[in-house]
Amino acid sequence: MKEDVSLRLDQCLLRFMDQLELLEEKREKLNSLIEQGWFCISKARYAMGNKQVSALQYSNEIVPQVCVHVRRVSNGEMEFGTERMDRGPSEDTTNTPRQVEEVGPVDEGVRRRKTTTAKDSKAQSNASVKPVAEEEASVNKGSPGHQDPLKWFGILVPQSLKQAQSAFSQVIELSAEVAALQTAVLVTRKELQTLMEEKHKAAQGKEKGKGS
Amino acid sequence: MAGRAKLVAVIGDEDTCTGFLLSGVGELKKTRESNFLVVEKDTSIAEIEETFRGFLGRDDVGIILINQFVAEMIRHAIDAHVQSIPAVLEIPSKEHPYDASKDSILRRAEGMFSAEDFR
Numbered sequence: 106m107k108e109d110v111s112l113r114l115d116q117c118l119l120r121f122m123d124q125l126e127l128l129e130e131k132r133e134k135l136n137s138l139i140e141q142g143w144f145c146i147s148k149a150r151y152a153m154g155n156k157q158v159s160a161l162q163y164s165n166e167i168v169p170q171v172c173v174h175v176r177r178v179s180n181g182e183m184e185f186g187t188e189r190m191d192r193g194p195s196e197d198t199t200n201t202p203r204q205v206e207e208v209g210p211v212d213e214g215v216r217r218r219k220t221t222t223a224k225d226s227k228a229q230s231n232a233s234v235k236p237v238a239e240e241e242a243s244v245n246k247g248s249p250g251h252q253d254p255l256k257w258f259g260i261l262v263p264q265s266l267k268q269a270q271s272a273f274s275q276v277i278e279l280s281a282e283v284a285a286l287q288t289a290v291l292v293t294r295k296e297l298q299t300l301m302e303e304k305h306k307a308a309q310g311k312e313k314g315k316g317s
Numbered sequence: 318m319a320g321r322a323k324l325v326a327v328i329g330d331e332d333t334c335t336g337f338l339l340s341g342v343g344e345l346k347k348t349r350e351s352n353f354l355v356v357e358k359d360t361s362i363a364e365i366e367e368t369f370r371g372f373l374g375r376d377d378v379g380i381i382l383i384n385q386f387v388a389e390m391i392r393h394a395i396d397a398h399v400q401s402i403p404a405v406l407e408i409p410s411k412e413h414p415y416d417a418s419k420d421s422i423l424r425r426a427e428g429m430f431s432a433e434d435f436r
Contacts, residue, residue, distance in 0.1 A: 142336045170341030172322035173379035183401045254339045273340035284404035287422045
């Protein structure tokens, strides 16, 4: 029995050491990517100006584009996975071409507003199209947060800002892995403690048996 | 992967928050409720702690990223958090590199070993 506990203890300890080594490796990569991201932001700030790359540029309303899925595994560990929600709802992408088509007639109707009455019938038919286009425009405007955060800093941003975005995106993915490893390390630590207590009890029981 | 979609919260200096918001993790509602806090020189420890506890209390936050120098200010609150979710990750800042000896998770893992255990 004691040998069995010792064997499990050894296996658990080896697993713990492996997890710690992997955690340290991921952490180093994470920290390096973060530093790379800061360097790119500093380069962008140098190119665009101090105030152009700061918290003042954040949008008034932000919708998250990246989320994390968390799942509990049977042994108590947690799995973390990231998901990017880059595109808006499918209605936006399917409606956009129609909106482009309908803006044409609406504009013509506006342009024709000052023309002769003979063309009023055409303007009336276009007017029925107007509310639909406006509705679609309001639907699109209703989701301002799905805008690429790069656009907060201007229409044309330097390449360094895009590189910063890419670096921090990789950081997010690595963060999920590091978070999972952290929970794994703590679960293995708890298991080690339990096994050590078991081993001590077995050793104490054996000593009492020898004494009697 | 199954599981409800959760957010990544960030507590850090301006560059850290800017970087992570660029990657798309930020949320800012019309009610000014957000999942990030930009820590400046005049940000009080009480505000940082309140924000941290707020994130812990939310069920839609899966990971909290916090600069390690900010984590040092509220170390007692971070050490008291023992649940798996949200996971708290300490990250370096521009002026304070990452120090593994200060990380709450690694300190918990390191503290378990003593000479008696190896008899």
